[in-house]
Amino acid sequence: MCIRDRYPRENKRGGAWMDALITGGPAPGEFHPHLGLICGNLTPPIGGKPALLTHREVETIFHEFGHLLHHLLSRVETRGLAGTNVAWDFVELPSQIMENWCWERQALDLFAAHWETGERLPEDLFQKMKRARTFRAANGQMRQLGFGFIDLLLHTRYSPASDGDPIDYSRRLLQEFSPAPLPPRHAMIAAFTHLFGSPVGYGAAYYSYKWAEVLEADAFTRFRAEGIFSREVGTQFRDRILAKGDSEDPAVLYREFMGREPDPRALLVRSGLA
Numbered sequence: 001m002c003i004r005d006r007y008p009r010e011n012k013r014g015g016a017w018m019d020a021l022i023t024g025g026p027a028p029g030e031f032h033p034h035l036g037l038i039c040g041n042l043t044p045p046i047g048g049k050p051a052l053l054t055h056r057e058v059e060t061i062f063h064e065f066g067h068l069l070h071h072l073l074s075r076v077e078t079r080g081l082a083g084t085n086v087a088w089d090f091v092e093l094p095s096q097i098m099e100n101w102c103w104e105r106q107a108l109d110l111f112a113a114h115w116e117t118g119e120r121l122p123e124d125l126f127q128k129m130k131r132a133r134t135f136r137a138a139n140g141q142m143r144q145l146g147f148g149f150i151d152l153l154l155h156t157r158y159s160p161a162s163d164g165d166p167i168d169y170s171r172r173l174l175q176e177f178s179p180a181p182l183p184p185r186h187a188m189i190a191a192f193t194h195l196f197g198s199p200v201g202y203g204a205a206y207y208s209y210k211w212a213e214v215l216e217a218d219a220f221t222r223f224r225a226e227g228i229f230s231r232e233v234g235t236q237f238r239d240r241i242l243a244k245g246d247s248e249d250p251a252v253l254y255r256e257f258m259g260r261e262p263d264p265r266a267l268l269v270r271s272g273l274a
């Protein structure tokens, strides 16, 4: 079951998120249902018009719905291992994969229409959106790889004795990922709060954003190949990934769904880089 809270209100935190209200699961002779919610701050209905969402907002709904499915479809007995209680670099696979359907004509045609005329999304607009999607994708990719790389190195390799000032050290390494010379006083690392861990958060884990993209772009190739509404692939994704929570190593779950190791090529293709 799920409840929704879509629009901004006074004192409501920004962004969008999913929360588990009740984690149920299988019990001897019965199944306790889960309860979860999606919150967002989407464009509300104004001036007599319905809520007219941007494409990015629609992606956000699909994203959070993916987290919600991960929670609601859990069939794990141990609550601490159920639903979204998975490894940090695996938790965005179920959510990010959902965003792919927002870029498929067949899926968009089910709901994307002009609110007054009912006309479907014009093809030329759709093509423009797809072209804009990969605008400067290589720059974005290198930026994220640089951040992930420096985060890992600072946590695992950096030594004050041999590497010196951490800002200079980071700038030298980040230069490898930048198409232009970084200014001598470049100190992005000083404001990079993702470096610091919390019980559930970061700390040598920034790479997980890019890794989740590798996984979801690759996993979506199965839907691409066998049908984006394929009942068989959808059922396997549910049974082998969503239902399993953290009851098994994510690498094993992924192999069970894909029949092989993750392949980073799908992300490069989707980004227009291969």
Ligand SMILES: [Zn+2]
Binding pocket: 063, 067, 092, 095
């Ligand atoms: Zn997410």
